[in-house]
Amino acid sequence: MRMNQGVEWAIHACALLAPLWPDKGLSLAALAEFHGVPGPYMAKQMQLLSKAGLVRTSRGRSGGYALARAPVEINLWQIARAIDGPEPAFRCTEIRQQGPCATPRAECKQSCPIAAAFAGAEAAWRAALEGVTLADVIARVGEQSSPDHLMKSMAWLGQQVVEIGGS
Numbered sequence: 001m002r003m004n005q006g007v008e009w010a011i012h013a014c015a016l017l018a019p020l021w022p023d024k025g026l027s028l029a030a031l032a033e034f035h036g037v038p039g040p041y042m043a044k045q046m047q048l049l050s051k052a053g054l055v056r057t058s059r060g061r062s063g064g065y066a067l068a069r070a071p072v073e074i075n076l077w078q079i080a081r082a083i084d085g086p087e088p089a090f091r092c093t094e095i096r097q098q099g100p101c102a103t104p105r106a107e108c109k110q111s112c113p114i115a116a117a118f119a120g121a122e123a124a125w126r127a128a129l130e131g132v133t134l135a136d137v138i139a140r141v142g143e144q145s146s147p148d149h150l151m152k153s154m155a156w157l158g159q160q161v162v163e164i165g166g167s
Contacts, residue, residue, distance in 0.1 A: 054074055
């Protein structure tokens with residue numbers, strides 16, 4: 001399946017915010033800078049995450065973004081859906097009912113086998129993403145990163161952190 005690049009950016013942003021939950025966050029500029037992505041595009045992803053209730057915002061000079069819920073309560077499916085929307089990846093247009101050898105509508109009592117296959121694949125994909133929380137992602141990052149990289153990242157975060165306030 002092809003996903004919007006914003007899904008990756010949004011997941012990385014949420015993973016960056018996870019260790020700061022519940023009352024600290026990062027500015028939009030810091031979120032964009034950490035991964036070297038354009039600020040205006042990151043802003044769009046953060047707005048979608050906010051609309052979905054996954055992050056909350058604080059305005060003003062020291063404003064920024066923080067997770068709206070604990071990292072164990074946010075899964076990758078929720079983030080992907082916030083960015084890509086709720087529509088299924090595959091949309092059956094009932095092409096079998098078109099053309100010179102069209103199957104009559106009355107004979108189409110069951111889902112098209114192609115649509116059914118894609119629906120099953122999408123359900124499995126969704127279930128896999130629902131099974132991975134931000135807490136899981138953070139744990140894996142900790143396992144896979146060198147101590148030096150983790151220290152450098154935490155030092156950078158410490159310089160960028162903003163107070164967001166409790167939820």
